[in-house]
Amino acid sequence: MTETRTTCPYCGVGCGVIACEEEGVVSVRGDDAHPANFGRLCVKGAALGETTGLAGRLLHPEVAGQRVSWAHAIDEAGRRLRAIIDEHGPQAVAFYASGQLLTEDYYAANKLMKGFIGAANIDTNSRLCMSSAVTGYKRAFGADVVPCSYDDVENSDLVVLVGSNAAWSHPVLYQRLVKAKQVNPQMQVVVIDPRRTATCDIADRHLAIAPGSDAGLFVGLLREIAQRGAFARQYADAQAARDSAEPWTVARVAEFCGLTEQEVNDFYTAFITAPRAVTLYTMGINQSASGSDKCNAIINVHLACGKFARPGCGPFSLTGQPNAMGGREVGGLATMLAAHMNFEPDDLARVARFWGTERLAQTPGLMAVDLFAAIGRGDVKAVWIMGTNPAVSLPDSHAVCQALAACPLVIVSEVAADTDTSRYAHIRFPALSWGEKNGTVTNSERRISRQRAFLPAPGEAKADWWIIAQMARALGYGDAFRWQHPHAVFCEHAALSGFENHGERAFDISGLANLTRAEWDALAPVRWPVRASGDTLDLQQGWRADKQLRMVPIEPQATHARTGQLYPLLLNSGRIRDQWHTMTRTGTVPRLMQHIAQPMVDVSVQDAEHFQLRDGGFARITSRQGVMVAKVSIQAGQRPGALFVPMHWNACFARQGKVNALVDAVTDPHSGQPESKQVAVRIAPWQPAWQGELISRQPVPLPSHVQWWRKAIDGLHHLTLCGDKIIYDELLLFCQQRNWLVQTARAGSLCHLLAWHEGRLMLGLWSAETLPVIELALITAAFDSAPQTPAERHALLNGRVNGQPAQGRIVCSCFSVGETRIRQAIAGGCTSVDALGQKLKCGTNCGSCVPELRGFIGDVTGHPHPNPLPEGEGTDRTYV
Incomplete structure (x- = not known):
């Protein structure tokens, strides 16, 4: 057995993982020595070994759906890209990258696009989750510097979680908080969220604010800090920030936020009197048309009362993806240069000198939502999408799909053979997956960790940095991309961070630029900066003398979404406990599908009664952009007038299950981040005539009138179905065309069907007016070994052993x-x-x-x- 220390590829906590591989079987455990998790893993991390199989993998390059050699695929992509650049200019080309890429991959992509193609049209799915936080930090500190660590969370007196269901989105950090509160029962935890989530389990106070009203709460807190004489020190624009907060009295805040004045006052007193306070915030703050202002409203109160840049204090943005931070470091966003440099004359000249290019982009590029709008208009004629699924994750997903369908050249670098996005690809490159990748990632607390390969590259899959370097060669820029190993890419990235940097830039890891390959291979987790001249970062005084900390005047804005008679409800979207992004990894693991197996919509008791919704029934949710279907879950902790739907499902896992089909493409004017958290919708019950479970050895084509949800099951295809018309005749014809023997049981709305071929079970359908309860263990065993006795076959046709209680959800x-x-x-x-x-x-x-x-x-x-x-x-x- 071999053991490899590596890093989890899910959220931004950045947990250390020890991967154990023996004869192709992979298991994992938490790394006790890693300072992010000290051995803890969430259920997704613990199931990583179950994601390393090759089923559903893209293993060979393809052009126009046909397998080709790497040389042919690269040359074809390079030829078509070059033709577009020569005819329409570099602005007609774009890259769309991902927080799933390693830092080395990200660096290579940014260098090729900005440095040599000559346009800044490289953006990333981090735009959808972290760009408002970046804007907030840059406006306040002059640099994208997260000022907190996980130790601060554990060693605070007051921990405020706002717009963050950390118990499910950042579970290991949340468990560290749980343990800290057990050790120190005097620690106060406040959760600010329109709905009652799992994070409230340890909350001393839950402020169920009106959706999108967070800025009002924190601007009012700034006023209260001033009123109570609690301003610790003055910063640039402090008076302007105080002036803008002056109208936000406790009464006005309470009305704006939908709270009582007592709730507001009690929170303000807790924050002001706590010796130390940390505010943790994530998508509920960032994914807003005024997300940047919300971030600065939070930062302002920490600056004002001195709860900043000292242990147990600070505004702490939790990163949503494993390497969103690394992408920010290398300039993976369209609005920044590499190494946290900006589109300013000195920085532009500096990067051009370092890269040895005369083609460096001189102005910011298109941000994600604008980028795909430009594709739709025909302004961008070629897009290379790396490791992400924008056909699902971007708002107004129907428009995104239409844009991709009309784009002359779509290149996709992917692990999975089938995604919503890759269905539009003209050229597909097979990329390495977790377990095969070798490089670095940076977590939410600025900690760089190694992700090490412990599995061989399958098929012809290649590292993203290698694919990018080969494309650079095909475009005629090969001399600047001669790396032979990711170590060389990392060292170049580290060297750029320190190039002509004498304390002018906060991000500096030049102390790692001269690592040997052996030293890089053995690199222990380390927080930046790692300067050649010392590693201090004194944020209390500003990270450099002429970069004074700044408060930003904020005028709170209501959510952009407007409810009315036609669309009376606000829809919120977010993550669930056991799934990740668009499910290309977690959706294939059976145990990660057990907790919540299909799209659902949380509804308050009052709204369920008003709209005649039944718990466990179905509903259609409609906005001005589109429609989705979900199961109804009536929740006592759901705010009336608001719904919640998970963001993960897509066209590979559900019919009409995409929440972003509903979301309008409204963005923050400063950060470009979409307002994914609030959209005006209506909801109506839908009662299908039948529901069923279909399990088969091979995919079964379904008519368009059937709603379906795909569920993971090893070696088989499992769909939960429902509709207005039973599909018995279609299934019977499907079986007859294959000369399968059919066994049925029909009575009223009940219809059970088994199909056999040469003694092997090929397909089973269990359907009725309500969803039958079946025992999956019994059924999967029958696919492995056909039952022999009449009683066993009867139990199989029934879907369960009579008298045996179901385990339940x-x-x-x-x-x-x-x-x-x-x-x-x-x-x-x-x-x-x-x-x-x-x-x-x-x-x-x-x-x-x-x-x-x-x-x-x-x-x-x-x-x-x-x-x-x-x-x-x-x-x-x-x-x-």
Whole structure:
């Protein structure tokens, strides 16, 4: 067995992972020595070994859907790119990259696009999650510097989480917070979120603010700091910021935010009197048409009362992706140059000298939403998309798909053979996946870690930096891209960070520029700066003498979305516990599909009654842009007038399951980040005539009138179906065309069907008016070994063994523990989370299911939640 220290490829916490590989079987465990997680892993990280198979992988280059050699694919792409550049100029070309890329890949892409093609049209999916935070930091500090560490979170007196369901989005950091609060019960935790989430499990206070009203709360806090004489020191524009905050009295804030004056006052007192305070914020703040202002409103209050640049204090933006920070370092956004430099004369000249180019882009390029709009208009005629799925993740996804369909040249570098985006590709490059990649990533606290390869490259898959270097050669720029190993790319990146940098730029890792390959291979996690001349970064005084810290005057804005008679509700979108982005990795892992297996919509009790929605039923959600279908989940902690839907599902995993089909392409004017968190919608119940489960050895074509959701199951195809017309006749014809024997049971709306060929089970359908409960273990066993006795075949046709209780919805994905077993254990005396863990193991690994376990205990025992929320907010059964 070989063991390799590497880094998790999911969220920005940047957990260390030890990957164990033996005869092609991969298992993982947390790295006890890594300072981000100290051995902890969430359920997604713990399941990484289950994502390393080759099923569904893109393994060979393709042109026009046909497999070709690498030489042919590169030459064809280079020829077509060169023709477009020569005819229409460099502005007709764009790259769209990803926070999933390693820093070395990102550096190569940025260098090729900005430095040698000569346009700055390289943006990234980080624009969708972190660009408002970048803008906020740059406006306040003069540089994109995250001023906090995870140690600050653990060593604070007050931790404020705003627009962040960290329990599910950053679970390992959240578990560090849980542990810190256990060690120090005096620590106060405040959650600011329109809905009650799993993060509220440890909250001393939950402020269920009106959607999009966060800036009002923090601008009012700035006024209160001034009113109470708590200003610690003056910064540039402090008076202007105070003047803009003056109208925001407690009464006005309460009205704007939908809170009581008591709730506002109590929060303000807690923040002002706490010796130390950290504010953690993420997509709920950033994904707004005024996200940059919200970020600065948060930064302002930390500057004003001195809770900044000292242990346990600061405004801490949590990064959503594993290497969004690394992408910012190398200039992966269209609005910046490499090494945190800007489109200013000195920086432009400096980068051009370092790269030895006369073609450096001189002005910022198109940001993500504008970039795809330009593709739709025909202004951009070639786009190279690397490691991301904009046909799903960008707002107004129908328009994005139309743009890609009309684009003359779409190149996609991808791991998965089939994604919504790659379906539009003219040329496809097979890229390396986690476990095969070799390079570095930077996490939310500025910590650079190594991601090390421990698996061989499958098929003809190649590293992204290598593909980019080969494309540079095909375009005639090969001399500047002669790297033979990612170590060389990293050292060039590090050298640029220190080039002509005498303290003028905060980002500086020049102390790593001369690492040998062996030293780079062994590089331990390290926070930047890592200067050749010393590693200090004194943000309290400003990171350099002439870069004074600045407060930004903020005028809070209501959400851009406007509800009305036709669209009376506000829709919020976000992540769920066990899935990641557009599911190309996590959607293939059966245990990560157990907790929430299809798109759902959280609805308040009041709205469910008003719109006649049934818990567990279906609803159609419609906006001005599009429509989606989701299961209804009625939640006591959901704010009336607001809905919540997960962002992950796409056309590969669902029909009409894309939330971004609903979202308008409205962006922040400063950061270009879309307002993905609020869109005006309407909702209506939909009662299909039948529902069913279809499991087969091969894909089954379905008519367009059927709604379907794909679910992961090893070696088979599993779809949950529903519709207004049963598909029995279509399935029967499908089986007859293959000479399969069919066994059926039909009675009223019930229709069960099994198809056999030479004694092997080929297909099974279990359908009825309501979704039948089936035992997957029984069915998958039948596909492996056909049942022999009549009783066994009858049980299979029934979908379950008669009299055997179903396990129920899976709550603990780590150990596949279902709701039925949990409730039975509680009824049998396991009336604490610890007792459940001892009996069933649930809650003992990543801890993400603990809030739900507490909810079940409350349901069964009638005992109050051990850390109750304010009166009137009941404990939810499920937290989504």
